[in-house]
Amino acid sequence: MSDIAIRVENLGKLYRLGPRERYQALRDTLTDAMAAPFHAIRNWARSSDGGQPSNDFLWALKDVSLEIKHGEAVGIIGRNGAGKSTLLKILSRITEPTEGFAEIHGRVGSLLEVGTGFHPELTGRENIYLNGAILGMKKTEIVHKFDEIVAFAEVEKFLDTPVKHYSSGMYVRLAFAVAAHLEPDILLVDEVLAVGDVAFQRKCLGKMQDVAGAGRTVLFVSHNLGSLANLCPRAVLLAQGEKRRDGVSNDVIAEYVALGSQEHGEVVWNDPATAPGNDKVRVRAVRVVSDGEVTAEVDIQREVRVEVEYWNFKPGARLCVSIHLLDKMGVPVFASANMDSANRTKDEWFNQPHPVGLFRSACTVPDNFLNEGMYSINAIVLTDVANIQVFAREAVSFIVHDTGAMRKEFGGAWIGVVRPKLAWQTQFVQSLNLRSSEEQTR
Amino acid sequence: MTQLTEGMTNSQGASSGSAHSAQPVILIRPSKGWVPFNLRDLWEYRELLYFLVWRDVKVRYKQTALGAAWAILQPCLTMIAFSVFFGRLAGIPSDGIPYPIFTFTALLPWQLFSHALIESSNSLVTNERLITKVYFPRLVIPMSAVLAGLVDFGIAFGVLVVMMFFFGIVPTTAILTLPFFILLAIATALAVGLWLSALNVQYRDVRYVIPFLTQFWLFATPIAYSSNLVPEPWRAWYGLNPMAGVVEGFRWALLGKTGGTPALLIVSTVIVGVLLISGLAYFRRMERTFADVV
Numbered sequence: 001m002s003d004i005a006i007r008v009e010n011l012g013k014l015y016r017l018g019p020r021e022r023y024q025a026l027r028d029t030l031t032d033a034m035a036a037p038f039h040a041i042r043n044w045a046r047s048s049d050g051g052q053p054s055n056d057f058l059w060a061l062k063d064v065s066l067e068i069k070h071g072e073a074v075g076i077i078g079r080n081g082a083g084k085s086t087l088l089k090i091l092s093r094i095t096e097p098t099e100g101f102a103e104i105h106g107r108v109g110s111l112l113e114v115g116t117g118f119h120p121e122l123t124g125r126e127n128i129y130l131n132g133a134i135l136g137m138k139k140t141e142i143v144h145k146f147d148e149i150v151a152f153a154e155v156e157k158f159l160d161t162p163v164k165h166y167s168s169g170m171y172v173r174l175a176f177a178v179a180a181h182l183e184p185d186i187l188l189v190d191e192v193l194a195v196g197d198v199a200f201q202r203k204c205l206g207k208m209q210d211v212a213g214a215g216r217t218v219l220f221v222s223h224n225l226g227s228l229a230n231l232c233p234r235a236v237l238l239a240q241g242e243k244r245r246d247g248v249s250n251d252v253i254a255e256y257v258a259l260g261s262q263e264h265g266e267v268v269w270n271d272p273a274t275a276p277g278n279d280k281v282r283v284r285a286v287r288v289v290s291d292g293e294v295t296a297e298v299d300i301q302r303e304v305r306v307e308v309e310y311w312n313f314k315p316g317a318r319l320c321v322s323i324h325l326l327d328k329m330g331v332p333v334f335a336s337a338n339m340d341s342a343n344r345t346k347d348e349w350f351n352q353p354h355p356v357g358l359f360r361s362a363c364t365v366p367d368n369f370l371n372e373g374m375y376s377i378n379a380i381v382l383t384d385v386a387n388i389q390v391f392a393r394e395a396v397s398f399i400v401h402d403t404g405a406m407r408k409e410f411g412g413a414w415i416g417v418v419r420p421k422l423a424w425q426t427q428f429v430q431s432l433n434l435r436s437s438e439e440q441t442r
Numbered sequence: 443m444t445q446l447t448e449g450m451t452n453s454q455g456a457s458s459g460s461a462h463s464a465q466p467v468i469l470i471r472p473s474k475g476w477v478p479f480n481l482r483d484l485w486e487y488r489e490l491l492y493f494l495v496w497r498d499v500k501v502r503y504k505q506t507a508l509g510a511a512w513a514i515l516q517p518c519l520t521m522i523a524f525s526v527f528f529g530r531l532a533g534i535p536s537d538g539i540p541y542p543i544f545t546f547t548a549l550l551p552w553q554l555f556s557h558a559l560i561e562s563s564n565s566l567v568t569n570e571r572l573i574t575k576v577y578f579p580r581l582v583i584p585m586s587a588v589l590a591g592l593v594d595f596g597i598a599f600g601v602l603v604v605m606m607f608f609f610g611i612v613p614t615t616a617i618l619t620l621p622f623f624i625l626l627a628i629a630t631a632l633a634v635g636l637w638l639s640a641l642n643v644q645y646r647d648v649r650y651v652i653p654f655l656t657q658f659w660l661f662a663t664p665i666a667y668s669s670n671l672v673p674e675p676w677r678a679w680y681g682l683n684p685m686a687g688v689v690e691g692f693r694w695a696l697l698g699k700t701g702g703t704p705a706l707l708i709v710s711t712v713i714v715g716v717l718l719i720s721g722l723a724y725f726r727r728m729e730r731t732f733a734d735v736v
Contacts, residue, residue, distance in 0.1 A: 015734070089733070090470060091470065092576075092577050093468070093470060093577040094573075094574065094575070094576070094577050094733045095730075095733040095734055096470075096472055096473060096730045096731075097470060097471065097472050098472055099472060100471070101469065101470060101471035102469075102470040102471075103467060103468070103469055103470070104467065104468040104470070105465050105466075105467050106465050106466065107465075107466060108468065110576065110577065112575045112576070113571075113575045116571060116572060116575040116576055117571070117572050117576070119497055119501060121500075121501050121504045121505070122497065122500060122501065126497075126500065129493060130493050130494075130496075130497055133489055133490045133492075133493040133494075134490065134493070134572065134576055134578070135576065136490075136576075136578075138489060139489055185465070
């Protein structure tokens, strides 16, 4: 018996125009067909000077080879668009590779999302069965684990309530509970731990550790480097669809962090057709500005301005911008938005009808607030405050340098994800007459 | 150890090769051109099919005031309208059967078909989340949309039984062939549903074609009239509309009288077979891009 669980060889996936191919209207196909002879002539005429550029295509995954043994827990890290999700989707058989092949020995369960197939009109009980079946559990298996799932989700009282009446926390707990009781030989997990409150997240992590500890093979994609390092002794770093590093988690994470520091504090998408977003809004740029300059290196004593530039394509769209600031482990430090009630100043454009065009929103993070080390930023553009149109995950990262201005008195390690310079006052409240000293004087 | 409903073979139908112990081996590689139907994988996922049908049935009449009464109301109201306008006012002949039951017998498979057509053609798009997040044979989706219509069909069938009793119609031994015609109706709906659902992923035009298509098809099918109206040399060719065969088959099986001919029935059955197999092939061919395109 072979001890290989997953073997991947030269796997590649080519996407046409952006991460998702667009569906087309029949009309387009017809006009394409009509125009085809002319294109053929033009291409033939052009072929003398090098032929067609390959700009329209993107290798989301290229030439990736991997071997994972039974019982291994492997983390996959990389930035947005590095190919992590594409790899999981191919291994889960959701999408086909363009080249190469993969071989999986054992039963596979994949969790690319929590609560896939949940129906809001159905009750908690009904959704457990439905979701279980969708994730690949047999009915007998679901019946067998039903009580366990309900207990884990802590929703006993609401089992017969349609889930549309659930609070978002309950919803997510139930969804994760079903997923957590999936027991395949090989588990493919994508980011699903980023749900629920902190206590529940810890519970989820514990469950994942049990799975990894029980000798099952786990392939785990996460932005949360802390939990990833905890769960997986081995990690694989993907960059631009290619495998950059494969080895002991701590080393790979270090390389990933170092990879971030080569950034320029700015990311720009010049083409409105392929920039992150959709046909309503696309993000053109995200940058970090300090001391009037775009930079990835920030002095701890300086303000940091985070700028998000975006195109609005729909006249009259009511846009709102938000950022998440994450620490180097991917843990959110804070989230901020330009909403009136959450804004120290006033943003005249907040949720106002935006004409078509390019906009720039800036958020100022105070000086003497962040700790030293690396931070990264998620940029989000929403419509009507509630609907996320663009979510540029970890679009830019920057490093805060400790210049020693705050540590003239103290030289040791300064813990914390932030290091705010706060106001301190000490008062002498009252004098204390120590009885023992009184007695001594007597 | 617990099991997952994974197939032994992969979606591309590659063999399990050198299988290690009892573990299933899944091979993932790019597929090209036409691919096998892989009905075995579909069988492995029969429980999912059951749950999706169950979900569609459960959710269908949620938040409606009349609930499942719609399953009775829809064909009954159509029957009344047809009886008044076509039966009474236009005086369309009904093979010597009372017009209401003549048309209701035809509406039964028609409702199953038209409902399945509408639901299945949209099914892949409405289940986009499932398709982009979980693996299962995609055939399960249009199939569940078609099969969910069987519950409505069963309820309406009960109405028919009451009507037959009321009109004093005693079924002949031909009723034994009814299961075949029900199967033919489902196969027709599935065949058309497979084509349209796969096309709808790529071309959203389909959604605009459906209302027109169902209306046109309704009049091209002998529901308000009998196939007798079609002159004899052409009647067999009328079977090119598979629903003509289904409807006349239903009349024959339940009422013992039909305007259809054996030739018409054979043509319909062959057409359904061709549509179903080509639909399966087309669906399987397009399936690999569903998650990227939908």
